Amino acid sequence: MAIDVVWFKRDLRTRDHVPLLSAILSGRPVLCLFMLEPDRFKQKDTDPIHVNWELDCAIDLSKTLEKSGSSLHFQIGDPVKILEKINNDHDIMRILSHEETGNSWSYSRDKKVLKWCNSKKIEWTEYPNNGVIRRLENRDLWKRERDSRMRIPLNETPTFSKSIIFEGKIPNMGDLNLTPRNLVSRPKPGEDAALRRLDIFLNEDSKKYSWAISSPILSTKHGSVLSPYFTAGVISVRRVVQETTSKINYIRKNRLFIDDYSDWIQSLISFRRRLAWRCHFIQKLEMESNLDLIAQNPAIEEILDRKLDFEKFTRWKEGKTGWPFFDACMRQLTSTGWINFRMRAMMMSAASYNLWLPWRDTGIFLAKQFLDYEPGIHWSQVGMQSGTTGINTIRAYSMTKQGRDHDPKGEYIRKWVPELSMVPTDFIHEPWQMPVSLQELICCRIGIEYPEPIVNELVSRKNGISKTYSARNGEDARRISKKVLQMHGSRSKSRRNIKKNESSIQKKLF
Ligand SMILES: Cc1cc2nc3c(=O)[nH]c(=O)nc-3n(C[C@H](O)[C@H](O)[C@H](O)COP(=O)(O)OP(=O)(O)OC[C@H]3O[C@@H](n4cnc5c(N)ncnc54)[C@H](O)[C@@H]3O)c2cc1C
Numbered sequence: 345m346a347i348d349v350v351w352f353k354r355d356l357r358t359r360d361h362v363p364l365l366s367a368i369l370s371g372r373p374v375l376c377l378f379m380l381e382p383d384r385f386k387q388k389d390t391d392p393i394h395v396n397w398e399l400d401c402a403i404d405l406s407k408t409l410e411k412s413g414s415s416l417h418f419q420i421g422d423p424v425k426i427l428e429k430i431n432n433d434h435d436i437m438r439i440l441s442h443e444e445t446g447n448s449w450s451y452s453r454d455k456k457v458l459k460w461c462n463s464k465k466i467e468w469t470e471y472p473n474n475g476v477i478r479r480l481e482n483r484d485l486w487k488r489e490r491d492s493r494m495r496i497p498l499n500e501t502p503t504f505s506k507s508i509i510f511e512g513k514i515p516n517m518g519d520l521n522l523t524p525r526n527l528v529s530r531p532k533p534g535e536d537a538a539l540r541r542l543d544i545f546l547n548e549d550s551k552k553y554s555w556a557i558s559s560p561i562l563s564t565k566h567g568s569v570l571s572p573y574f575t576a577g578v579i580s581v582r583r584v585v586q587e588t589t590s591k592i593n594y595i596r597k598n599r600l601f602i603d604d605y606s607d608w609i610q611s612l613i614s615f616r617r618r619l620a621w622r623c624h625f626i627q628k629l630e631m632e633s634n635l636d637l638i639a640q641n642p643a644i645e646e647i648l649d650r651k652l653d654f655e656k657f658t659r660w661k662e663g664k665t666g667w668p669f670f671d672a673c674m675r676q677l678t679s680t681g682w683i684n685f686r687m688r689a690m691m692m693s694a695a696s697y698n699l700w701l702p703w704r705d706t707g708i709f710l711a712k713q714f715l716d717y718e719p720g721i722h723w724s725q726v727g728m729q730s731g732t733t734g735i736n737t738i739r740a741y742s743m744t745k746q747g748r749d750h751d752p753k754g755e756y757i758r759k760w761v762p763e764l765s766m767v768p769t770d771f772i773h774e775p776w777q778m779p780v781s782l783q784e785l786i787c788c789r790i791g792i793e794y795p796e797p798i799v800n801e802l803v804s805r806k807n808g809i810s811k812t813y814s815a816r817n818g819e820d821a822r823r824i825s826k827k828v829l830q831m832h833g834s835r836s837k838s839r840r841n842i843k844k845n846e847s848s849i850q851k852k853l854f
Pocket residue numbers: 557567568569570571572574575615618619620621622623625683684685686688689692714716717718719721722723725726729
């Protein structure tokens with residue numbers, strides 16, 4: 345009897361999984377497939393931490409599938425060859441998966457699989473993922489369609505009646521010849537862990553969301569930190585949107601009994617808006633699949649003419665810039681695999697405006713540090729924060745100001761930059777101002793135990809901003825910016841107003 349294959353990609357869950365449900369409803373035996381593709385491991389933006397995270401989430405998925413009467417087939421190799429073998433053994437009727445919006449490599453991999461399916465007359469049905477819409481030409485109807493998708497009812501883990509059971513060995517990282525770096529405080533993998541985090545966030549931690557998310561310290565508790573779970577697809581955006589809306593309605597109904605209910609509601613609304621940003625940014629890559637390779641506005645990119653200065657790049661990557669708060673953030677990121685939005689933006693801004701480094705190199709390095717690497721969000725944000733889209737406000741952060749705002753006493757700096765652990769609070773944000781006698785006394789000599797600032801922060805930032813603004817003014821740059829706006833710009837009036845307000849607030853804060 346012919347079978348249906350459910351191809352799990354970055355959607356490693358059983359709940360709210362339409363391809364899985366549809367395969368079960370067909371009545372045919374179902375084979376659940378997860379492929380580890382060595383070709384992908386060689387891609388510049390893939391890091392062993394990504395593969396390790398996905399593998400651990402897939403192992404968790406396999407346990408849930410077993411409880412529901414099925415199992416997950418772990419296969420290592422080229423997808424076309426793997427599918428060919430399955431087809432020879434079982435006769436595939438249909439392949440079902442979610443649409444994937446990945447980098448240039450996954451896009452061309454999918455084209456090869458489609459070609460193979462066509463040659464074998466096998467139907468490959470791809471179901472919409474989140475709020476990303478395929479074959480959209482512009483954004484006119486995007487928001488309406490995305491919001492209506494978010495209202496589709498959710499389904500829980502289905503039960504299998506007929507299933508092809510996996511009898512092979514579940515691989516480990518050694519079998520893949522990959523050695524991931526050890527991440528400090530990595531979240532627990534899998535669907536149940538994601539649901540637990542969502543529960544704690546919605547019922548407790550989100551109360552201070554709006555107030556806390558700009559801080560690298562507070563955001564680890566009061567931010568949702570759901571991004572690694574979204575990336576592996578162990579929880580759907582739709583579920584989180586619906587549960588957030590239910591929570592907002594609950595608080596509204598019970599407001600008389602809830603302290604600070606209004607702040608809490610505002611926090612949850614702001615969180616829900618960011619869930620829409622997720623779809624909005626991934627939609628950009630869906631519509632322009634080479635955002636990871638080519639700047640949205642190549643005319644600006646050409647004029648900026650950023651070159652890779654190896655020494656600056658190395659000091660930026662290693663968190664040895666001599667800017668204490670920046671170094672602390674970079675070291676938090678490399679050891680935990682996560683940092684909040686504002687600090688990611690600050691990292692790109694330091695690289696692009698102060699150090700004048702090319703976005704692709706710095707973007708690849710950051711992609712490999714993020715456990716939640718999501719190409720659609722990542723490359724759109726890298727473009728925005730490096731000033732190469734032509735349509736976004738130029739956001740160049742002062743590292744010293746960010747440090748004073750978010751770590752006034754320097755505790756965070758001392759934790760992540762132990763060389764500075766003895767520096768008194770008065771000097772913690774500008775240790776180069778310490779008298780030499782003090783530097784010697786506390787064994788923190790600037791230029792020896794801790795570096796001098798890599799460049800003058802204020803002067804380099806001003807230069808960077810002014811060069812970027814003038815690059816935007818060229819005729820070609822303006823013409824392309826118009827096209828970028830037409831294709832990717834948000835059509836939501838309210839969002840434009842929010843953005844306007846937020847950017848004027850940010851201008852003040854930088
Ligand atoms: C240079 C740069 C690169 C980035 N790369 C990634 C990436 O590879 N993967 C990734 O998930 N996010 C990326 N972001 C966006 C953002 O920093 C993270 O989504 C966020 O910090 C994740 O933490 P959280 O889950 O606690 O977010 P929350 O604040 O709790 O938000 C909930 C969810 O909304 C989405 N979201 C939040 N902020 C944004 C945003 N600005 N743009 C788009 N979606 C957003 C995310 O899915 C997030 O999980 C990047 C930002 C910058 C500036």
